[in-house]
Amino acid sequence: MYPPIRVASLAGIALSATLAATAFAQRGVSPASSSTGGTAGIVGSAQAVLASLDDAGRAKVQFPLDSSQKARWSNLPTPMFQRTGLRIGDLTSAQRTAVMTLLSQALSRDGYRKVVDIMRGDEVLRTTQGSAGAPPRGGRGAGPVFGEGEYYLAFVGTPSVTAPWMLQFGGHHLAINLTLAGSQATMAPSLPAAQPASYTFEGRTVRPLGNENDKAFALINALDQKQRSQAILPYRVSDLVLGPGQDGRTIQPEGIRASTLTASQQTMLWDLVHEWTGIMTDTFAEPRMAEIRGNLRDTYFAWSGPTTNGSAAYFRIQGPTLVIEYAPQGSVDHIHTIYRDPTNDYGAKFARR
């Protein structure tokens, strides 16, 4: 069972003890089951967030659909990257509950867990790195501000069950850009990252991106020698190639073609891809997975680095509607990843329809 979130930061910013349980109860989905959330439920929760705010709060969270806010996201902390939107640390307890309920509605169970684990990891970073935890008033010269209060919510476009709009939630090591258009959705581009990549919380080990890491190492080790020689790039990749700011670019794919993998290896590959697409609910993730699986012949898996789990290794999965990169930042304890769809970043395909 998904454990209740019971984080109370040292700065006094509390993500309610019962947020997760409340959210799942509101959605009527057992925490152990797969999520089936749709647009109407998300819009309802978004409207509940808006209703919890005063005029100033609503002005902060709402952006026009064609505004530059859409591409305003980063892995960097405040104030190195200045986000706009509704800052979690500025909200009342009831408003935070409304925001977290919205996220639990908009994301799958695993996606919501991932988001919370990343935020909680940043809270750990705050306590270990001595961030002031203050609102970003220090200008660019101020040191990085970590913590679970430093995450921002924005609606780009008006929440609607039919017209396109985007739910944007992000902060240090997290950018979720969920574009909804009626019954369709994409979360490209999104950036789930983690530092620390492993920490203990209430006696258990938390690894926000542990599944991504373990499934990738299992896949590379499931390849035979000849396949590995095709998959493994003979050079070091020290960072994301298509990270923040690289919208609209498509690099030449490299590595082993997915169509040359065995059926069981392909299953492992799709399971790995689902760690990113599955941040969305099944309703939205499955059409994206069907697209991705349909491009088997033009999908590639590339690896750079050691193949022993526990090592810092980079990998990339790339196809016509998919780019996933996983890039350790010099150590296994600091991971950046990116998910893109070259044909549909920010729901570009939905807008054309």
Place this chain on the structure above:
Amino acid sequence: MITERSLRAGRRAALVLALTTAAVVNRGVSAHRLDEYLQAARIAVDPSRVELELDLTPGIAVADEIIGEIDRDQDGSLGSSEKQVYAEGALRAIAVQIDGQTLQTELMASTFPVPDAFRGGDGTIRLRATAGLPRLSMGTHQLFFRNSYRPDVSVYLANALVPESDQIAITGQQRDGHQRDLTIDFVVRTEAATPPRLLLGGIASAALLMAFVTRRTRRAVSGHRPGGLTRL
């Protein structure tokens, strides 16, 4: 609603987090690049030119050194001429060859962050350059790229972008272990006609067509009632 029970839970969680601190301390956690100068190159091959994007991101530990190199008058600000000199210097360390023939790169644009952004480890200098290509015959070609800028502190990324023109198809990329060198194998599928030639061809065709139509019109006019067409 905040209750005494939830406050106790909060204090307990705070204690747990404090203990967590001990679990992750000594890991040297850091949010950003430290002692490396990340140089990310993206190369677009077009039938008539090569376009180069180079993003330079100094880590926190090397930021002041890089700022010092840019800020030649040491006044604490980065002037436009100082930026231009730095950008051109970085570009001079880039070698680009097509089929063994050296290409001249030209700086087209550059953007620099403020010095504080460098010191935070997130300041990226963005350079855009281009190099004209000779007329390429149909068949296989090789583009060689080498980045020799600040190898003492740098890590490199170098990638070919998927060509926008369907006249060009990338068939392979080879790199050295550090991605300082990148060789791009590509095929020109049809004879590359440069845009100016296409434009001239279009203008010439249009002129011929106009002359033809005018002549036909004069003939038609001369063969019918005088001034007949002008009334229509």
